[in-house]
Amino acid sequence: MSHLLARPALRIGAVAYDPKVVTIWEGFTPYFAKHSAAIDYVLYSNYDAQVEATLSGEVDVAWNSPLAWVKSQIASKQECRAIAMRDSDRDLTAKIIVRASSPVSSFADLKGKTVAVGASDSPQATLIPLNLIAEAGLDPLRDCRVLYHNVMVGKHGDHVGGERDAARALASGNADAACVLDANYSVFINEGTLDPGTTRVLATTPPFDHCNFTVRSSLPSERWQRFVDVLLGMSFQDPEVRAFMEMEGLKKWLPARTTGYAQLEQAVERFNFYGGVASSANV
Numbered sequence: 001m002s003h004l005l006a007r008p009a010l011r012i013g014a015v016a017y018d019p020k021v022v023t024i025w026e027g028f029t030p031y032f033a034k035h036s037a038a039i040d041y042v043l044y045s046n047y048d049a050q051v052e053a054t055l056s057g058e059v060d061v062a063w064n065s066p067l068a069w070v071k072s073q074i075a076s077k078q079e080c081r082a083i084a085m086r087d088s089d090r091d092l093t094a095k096i097i098v099r100a101s102s103p104v105s106s107f108a109d110l111k112g113k114t115v116a117v118g119a120s121d122s123p124q125a126t127l128i129p130l131n132l133i134a135e136a137g138l139d140p141l142r143d144c145r146v147l148y149h150n151v152m153v154g155k156h157g158d159h160v161g162g163e164r165d166a167a168r169a170l171a172s173g174n175a176d177a178a179c180v181l182d183a184n185y186s187v188f189i190n191e192g193t194l195d196p197g198t199t200r201v202l203a204t205t206p207p208f209d210h211c212n213f214t215v216r217s218s219l220p221s222e223r224w225q226r227f228v229d230v231l232l233g234m235s236f237q238d239p240e241v242r243a244f245m246e247m248e249g250l251k252k253w254l255p256a257r258t259t260g261y262a263q264l265e266q267a268v269e270r271f272n273f274y275g276g277v278a279s280s281a282n283v
Helices: 020-034 047-056 066-076 123-135 161-172 182-191 221-233 242-248 259-270
Strands: 010-015 039-044 061-064 080-086 094-099 114-116 145-147 177-181 199-204 212-216 253-255
Touching: 010 020, 010 047, 010 221, 020 039, 020 221, 020 242, 039 047, 047 061, 047 066, 047 212, 061 066, 066 080, 066 123, 066 212, 066 259, 080 221, 094 123, 094 161, 094 182, 114 161, 123 161, 123 177, 123 259, 161 177, 161 182, 177 182, 182 199, 212 221, 221 253
Parallel strands: 010 039, 010 061, 114 145, 114 177
Antiparallel strands: 061 212, 080 212, 080 253, 094 177, 094 199
8 A cells, every 4th residue: 555655756857869868867766766766767859848748747857958948948937947957067168169270360250251060959069159159249140151060959969969060160171160168179179070289269158057957836846855855965976876977977966056047048039049038047
């Protein structure tokens, strides 16, 4: 009888942008069960489907990209709440890079030039850096040629494939500038996608935040609070979960904040990406 009356497992939604997502959640699931926070996970092929599932109640908690968070706020009319994020989700920057020999030295010099970006729905390699160009007074969609690399659209650039292709376009001379995440810029140099010394940074965006766990505001906190408590208590030094935390790219889980999404919200509104307003900067 106690089994029949037990609270159902908290349903976590995640997007399968890479096979490792299965490994991560298969590893986390028994850990949460061991700490009295039973979970199950549901994988989606794209973030749009996951947002719909969150708002319909198909899942309780969504492991959202920053763009999925913004869309959730638009679709729910600000009725979603961010509850946790990784340490690595805070204070990221993107760079607009050019070839070292390029005469481009300012945003104005990009007029009439080709700017390589990642997938059309990539926050870090498309929307946020294009918004930075627009903030400088140049309309990138009108005054430049934006060269999209639409690899796995729907996964919001999590796979990095389109971003790497943007770097390659710059290296090959097919673009005059490229937009990449700061950390990925180093990766592309180290792996040989960009030869050392052949590129330089034209501009760097202000810091922004990345993923978060999202719930509907109407979901009672007692339904998800234990999950957050166990999540925040997870230790990188614990061999039971360290490998999975490494795969997920973090050393510590943190409470969520939403002030770091202002640039993306501005980009979504500026480029009418979802046709709505989603300001959580004051939350």
